Amino acid sequence: xxxxxxxxxxxxxxxxxxxxxxxxxxxxxxxxxxxxxxxxxxxxxxxxxxxxxxxxxxxxxxxxxxxxxxxxxxxxxxxxxxxxxxxxxxxxxxxxxxxxxxxxxxxxxxxxxxxxxxxxxxxxxxxxxxxxxxxxxxxxxxxxxxxxxxxxxxxxxxxxx
Numbered sequence: 001x002x003x004x005x006x007x008x009x010x011x012x013x014x015x016x017x018x019x020x021x022x023x024x025x026x027x028x029x030x031x032x033x034x035x036x037x038x039x040x041x042x043x044x045x046x047x048x049x050x051x052x053x054x055x056x057x058x059x060x061x062x063x064x065x066x067x068x069x070x071x072x073x074x075x076x077x078x079x080x081x082x083x084x085x086x087x088x089x090x091x092x093x094x095x096x097x098x099x100x101x102x103x104x105x106x107x108x109x110x111x112x113x114x115x116x117x118x119x120x121x122x123x124x125x126x127x128x129x130x131x132x133x134x135x136x137x138x139x140x141x142x143x144x145x146x147x148x149x150x151x152x153x154x155x156x157x158x159x160x161x
Contacts, residue, residue: 049081051109055099056081070094086112 056066056077063074063081070077070091079085087095092110096103121128138144 047083047111048087048106048109049083051106052077052095052099053081055101055106059099066095066098069098089116 056063061069063077067074067077071094072091076085080087092106093103096106099106118128118132122132139149
């Protein structure tokens with residue numbers, strides 16, 4: 001699929017070459033973009049929202065009942081389950097408690113990085129920013145698996161009392 005050849009008009013506008021069928025080309029690009037968005041959305045649905053729905057149904061709760069337990073509306077819970085909304089960390093903790101599971105069980109399905117916590121650490125000490133970058137580079141370069149990262153974090157000293 002070739003993209004339209006652009007030429008500059010006297011007024012500086014970029015116009016498609018007259019030999020190109022711009023309607024078909026534009027429609028093709030729009031259709032491909034729409035398919036990509038649909039695919040990405042379906043991938044997102046299969047993650048944290050799907051896990052929350054499985055846990056809710058296993059407990060026999062309706063959207064309204066779960067929403068009442070965690071102090072949000074039923075449509076809000078539905079949007080999370082469908083992948084249209086990302087729950088806050090506070091809401092995830094309440095959902096884990098209401099669904100009688102560990103927060104880690106839910107976070108395992110989340111694609112969202114802990115950006116807020118990372119920003120707070122970097123604000124405290126700029127060296128964290130460099131450390132995070134080096135860690136990501138090392139993970140990518142050495143192809144470190146998530147299991148290996150879990151093993152590494154287990155060997156770190158526990159929090160001070």
